[in-house]
Amino acid sequence: MAEPRRAPHPRNQLNELNGEEWLYFTKSVWTTAYPSELGHARRRAHGANKPPRLMARLIEFFTKPDELVLDPFAGVGGTLLGAAICHGPRRALGFELSARWAEVYAEVAAEASAAAGAGRALADLGSQDPGGPRTFDATGCELRVGDARELLRDLPDASVDFVATDPPYNVQLPMTMSGGALAEAFANRRTDYAMVTDDPADLANLANYPAFLDAMTEILAELRRVLRPGRYAALIVRDAYQDGRYLFTGADLAARAATVGLVPKGDVIWYQAGTRLRPYGYPNVFVPNITHQHLLILRRDPERRPRAGSTGARRGAGGAGAGESGRPAPSS
Numbered sequence: 001m002a003e004p005r006r007a008p009h010p011r012n013q014l015n016e017l018n019g020e021e022w023l024y025f026t027k028s029v030w031t032t033a034y035p036s037e038l039g040h041a042r043r044r045a046h047g048a049n050k051p052p053r054l055m056a057r058l059i060e061f062f063t064k065p066d067e068l069v070l071d072p073f074a075g076v077g078g079t080l081l082g083a084a085i086c087h088g089p090r091r092a093l094g095f096e097l098s099a100r101w102a103e104v105y106a107e108v109a110a111e112a113s114a115a116a117g118a119g120r121a122l123a124d125l126g127s128q129d130p131g132g133p134r135t136f137d138a139t140g141c142e143l144r145v146g147d148a149r150e151l152l153r154d155l156p157d158a159s160v161d162f163v164a165t166d167p168p169y170n171v172q173l174p175m176t177m178s179g180g181a182l183a184e185a186f187a188n189r190r191t192d193y194a195m196v197t198d199d200p201a202d203l204a205n206l207a208n209y210p211a212f213l214d215a216m217t218e219i220l221a222e223l224r225r226v227l228r229p230g231r232y233a234a235l236i237v238r239d240a241y242q243d244g245r246y247l248f249t250g251a252d253l254a255a256r257a258a259t260v261g262l263v264p265k266g267d268v269i270w271y272q273a274g275t276r277l278r279p280y281g282y283p284n285v286f287v288p289n290i291t292h293q294h295l296l297i298l299r300r301d302p303e304r305r306p307r308a309g310s311t312g313a314r315r316g317a318g319g320a321g322a323g324e325s326g327r328p329a330p331s332s
């Protein structure tokens, strides 16, 4: 007979995980292999769609049931679907520039709700997704179409419990390495999906990489404003190879986040084992096939009340957060 699940620590204010589950989550390399589910055949038209189970894992660590998750670059809704399949569904608000992707999300969510109503749960994947089978409840999820920079302004300060998002990773450059004779020879490896819109408000259409970093810095400042003090943001970021050099996009965005008060707390490497390999530099030079993404964990540190008799001058906004002074669990 299976052992009963251990209870969470009584002082755990962040999530509903027990000690073993908490520890497992903190590994800095993740590999995932999830089945095609929750309308994946439709969602894959968006080349950067994220697995709902991956998002659920993040959401279950950084929130409790019914708390509010925000995804300002929601695409076809990986984060919202993740919130809907959490053990104890969370509320989720997504922003997405393209109405096309919002429609895909709406269709997939309606289908999954009908299946859940008919008693069809998501399969138990064992150790690939601990916690047994999952149900689907998207009643607390909403996707708004528009420019995240404008929609964020409508959100009150400190109104969000967790941000989970993957922004456009960079500005879009014309195809170079993947064109030409090799691309003809390896035509079966070309992709047929779309990620970038023609909309000038699409961050991927900015003039260059510095402009992209500047726009992201403004958005990160807004994300800090809307997050409750002590709460987290997980930013999924892919490094890039452009103009003949490697761009450390993950590190660059983590540094920008720190300048606006979202303190970098961790960098989980998400290894995507199924990534297609392309012969970019072959047979002359080394060009990487980037098969990993960064899950940057950022935190709006708790606001500290100055101690009696203290000027408060020794610890600024970027000081160490609660729970990091030797005690095991962070509290907000």
Ligand SMILES: C[S@@+](CC[C@H](N)C(=O)[O-])C[C@H]1O[C@@H](n2cnc3c(N)ncnc32)[C@H](O)[C@@H]1O
Binding pocket: 046, 048, 049, 050, 051, 072, 073, 074, 075, 076, 077, 078, 079, 095, 096, 097, 098, 101, 146, 147, 148, 149, 165, 166, 167, 168, 169, 195, 196, 197, 201, 202, 203, 204
């Ligand atoms: C990497 S994708 C996110 C994919 C998503 N996680 C999913 O599971 O489908 C980034 C998304 O940001 C959207 N986007 C780009 N600029 C935007 C803006 N200014 N406001 C809102 N969304 C934007 C793009 O249309 C794209 O769908």
